Amino acid sequence: MSEASEYEIRALAKKDRAKFMKLLNDSFKMSDEFLAWKYNSNPSFDQSLVVVAVNRGQVVGGASWLPRSLKISKSLSVRAALGADLAVDRNHRGRGLAKPLIASENTVLENKNIIMSYGLIDPKLVEHVHGPLIGLVEVHTSTTVYKKYLNLSEIRKKVVDMNRIAQSDKEIKKKLEEFDMNVLFRLRGVPLFTIRMSFEEICLEENNLKDADLKVECDLTPSELFKSKRKTLALFKALLTRKIRIKGSLRDAIKLYSLSELLRILFV
Amino acid sequence: MSIQEAKEYRLRTYQRGDEKDLILLFNKVYEHFAGFVPRTLEYWRWCILSRPGLSEEGIVVALDAGRVLGYAAVERSGNILEFCYDSSCDGKAIVSKLLEWCLRYTESYQGANSITLNAPVQDNTIRRVCKELGFTEEPFPSLFLRVLDLPYILRKIIKQQKKVEKGLNEAILVTLKKFPSWCAKHVAILVQDGEVTISTEKLEHPTVKIDADISTISLCIFGTKRTICKAIFAGSLKIRPLRKIPKAVKILSWFQLRNPRWFIPGADYG
Numbered sequence: 001m002s003e004a005s006e007y008e009i010r011a012l013a014k015k016d017r018a019k020f021m022k023l024l025n026d027s028f029k030m031s032d033e034f035l036a037w038k039y040n041s042n043p044s045f046d047q048s049l050v051v052v053a054v055n056r057g058q059v060v061g062g063a064s065w066l067p068r069s070l071k072i073s074k075s076l077s078v079r080a081a082l083g084a085d086l087a088v089d090r091n092h093r094g095r096g097l098a099k100p101l102i103a104s105e106n107t108v109l110e111n112k113n114i115i116m117s118y119g120l121i122d123p124k125l126v127e128h129v130h131g132p133l134i135g136l137v138e139v140h141t142s143t144t145v146y147k148k149y150l151n152l153s154e155i156r157k158k159v160v161d162m163n164r165i166a167q168s169d170k171e172i173k174k175k176l177e178e179f180d181m182n183v184l185f186r187l188r189g190v191p192l193f194t195i196r197m198s199f200e201e202i203c204l205e206e207n208n209l210k211d212a213d214l215k216v217e218c219d220l221t222p223s224e225l226f227k228s229k230r231k232t233l234a235l236f237k238a239l240l241t242r243k244i245r246i247k248g249s250l251r252d253a254i255k256l257y258s259l260s261e262l263l264r265i266l267f268v
Numbered sequence: 269m270s271i272q273e274a275k276e277y278r279l280r281t282y283q284r285g286d287e288k289d290l291i292l293l294f295n296k297v298y299e300h301f302a303g304f305v306p307r308t309l310e311y312w313r314w315c316i317l318s319r320p321g322l323s324e325e326g327i328v329v330a331l332d333a334g335r336v337l338g339y340a341a342v343e344r345s346g347n348i349l350e351f352c353y354d355s356s357c358d359g360k361a362i363v364s365k366l367l368e369w370c371l372r373y374t375e376s377y378q379g380a381n382s383i384t385l386n387a388p389v390q391d392n393t394i395r396r397v398c399k400e401l402g403f404t405e406e407p408f409p410s411l412f413l414r415v416l417d418l419p420y421i422l423r424k425i426i427k428q429q430k431k432v433e434k435g436l437n438e439a440i441l442v443t444l445k446k447f448p449s450w451c452a453k454h455v456a457i458l459v460q461d462g463e464v465t466i467s468t469e470k471l472e473h474p475t476v477k478i479d480a481d482i483s484t485i486s487l488c489i490f491g492t493k494r495t496i497c498k499a500i501f502a503g504s505l506k507i508r509p510l511r512k513i514p515k516a517v518k519i520l521s522w523f524q525l526r527n528p529r530w531f532i533p534g535a536d537y538g
Contacts, residue, residue, distance in 0.1 A: 033320045041318060043310050071304035073525040075428055078421065082537065110450050115420055118413040120537055134448050135482035136414045139490050142529040143408040146385045146398040150374065153381040189404025
């Protein structure tokens, strides 16, 4: 018997509503005000398009869809449902609960006159979690995101991720043994920053132009850098065309390149 | 620089009653994109005006002699939810003014770490201005979709299709290999002298048989003619008899949405 069968998956009832909102609040740090806006005051919100997973009277998972009229080409509109939120309580994760919640789309959207469903999904999740959604296809979008960092808060979070990976990945850990380097980054759309890379820790400093062993300047966007399947080739091409400029000793540059997988986190 | 280009556009924050003009502009600018959710007064008031994290001071309008030429709605966190401008005017000047305003507005809030804007890839004016203002470009999350009512969508597409050829007569039976329980297993496409009929009946004597799963058919709808050919070569779209492949490809291509451009503004998700 699978662990998921300990849970009852059913449509959201009035009595579950507050519990479902609390689950979303805990999972995504969405404020009560935001949730009330997103669901309660949404003119197209339909309670029957929300399912919950209940375990011993507690709402421990939920998924929701929001109906809307959607253009699918220049001149064609259909009634569609946007896959909105999918949440599982942290104490119930890893038990295969997301799959039946997602699979409930098949029953939830039936007889609702909804022609299509769509959503923004991490492709890594599709294979593992979205399997029950037969017919789910990825389409090429013409949407791009322009971003400008106003401070280093988001980069700081990326450095935390880098440290976590450096601690858990033996290969990277080994490479870092010989490391003690200050690298100054001048990236498009990001304030100037330096990363100090050593075996003990990878840490971020603002500016610090003086102590930099290596200076990396990059005019390329992350998608330009990493969209190519041949990333090494793309990197060399960028170096040759001076879209990436590295100032410092060649030895240090090669050493830094050996950690390119770790540095990738900074760019995406 | 022409007189039009040198024009100074006036910026002001949102005022009650602006919504009609803003909605009109948004719908005009984005209605040709796939992913477009039409703005109605009710939807816009909910989606923008009453959204927590966005105040009326976060909506900036560009005007010329009282005419709305562009606007931006930016959250205090720096997320630009809606951004549009009238490209028939001096787009670069309007986009620059609006974006510079958004930057100043976001920077005035201590809590904002970045400013983001979703825009159509093809919009070179926005691209140029963003580059000048020091923005970087990041990939948009992957968009997945799922057709729930295949016969309905095929009927809708064919109704608008202008390329349906006369003099072509075929009875095509599409059998879905992998399909959701609520979906019809068979889709019949009857082509008779320029008239196309779609049904879910199982044809007794089809002239063409197509076997595929619903993902392949969906990809064919949202892809290009190459997608159909690729699916045939990959074996995921089986057409019998083989001599009918060219005709079947031609008919299937009538059901294609001609590579729609998908644009999803920040306001429509999250």
